[in-house]
Amino acid sequence: MLYFPMLIFSGATLPYEIIPPAFARAADVLPLTQGIKLLKAASLGLPVDKIIMPIILLLTLTVVCTGISLKFFRWE
Template identity: 55%
Template sequence: MIKYLILYFPMLIFSGATLPFEVMPEFVQRFVGVFPMIQGIQLMKATFLVLPLEHAGLPIVIMLDVTLVCGGIAVKCFKWE
């Protein structure tokens, strides 16, 4: 249980939901830019602010990649008993 919290809390803090992503230092933005929660919030911002599609391209690609990787892991590890 604790190993999941080690991932959850940094993603929550650095997702942009608690501290705006734009005010983080550039090196932190590059480091946490691959977290799926950040990409989801970037997609929501692009949608709510009606930004051009080019602002949503990278978050869509990252979210699809995370979905495919996690889906593959789930298919491999999940077994009906």
């Protein structure tokens, strides 16, 4: 349920620019979408102000998911 929508709406299979706006807003929280935005910005040489939001979102997702995994998964 998470993988296929993320793959389709991230911009990896369809260009992000032609995705309907409602789907694009929903896809903006997916980490693959943010990663692809960062790769596009790096390859096109966009200024830092264009990539600061994807970096913040990815760092936030990393911290939240790490916290959840430390709380619920126990190493033996």
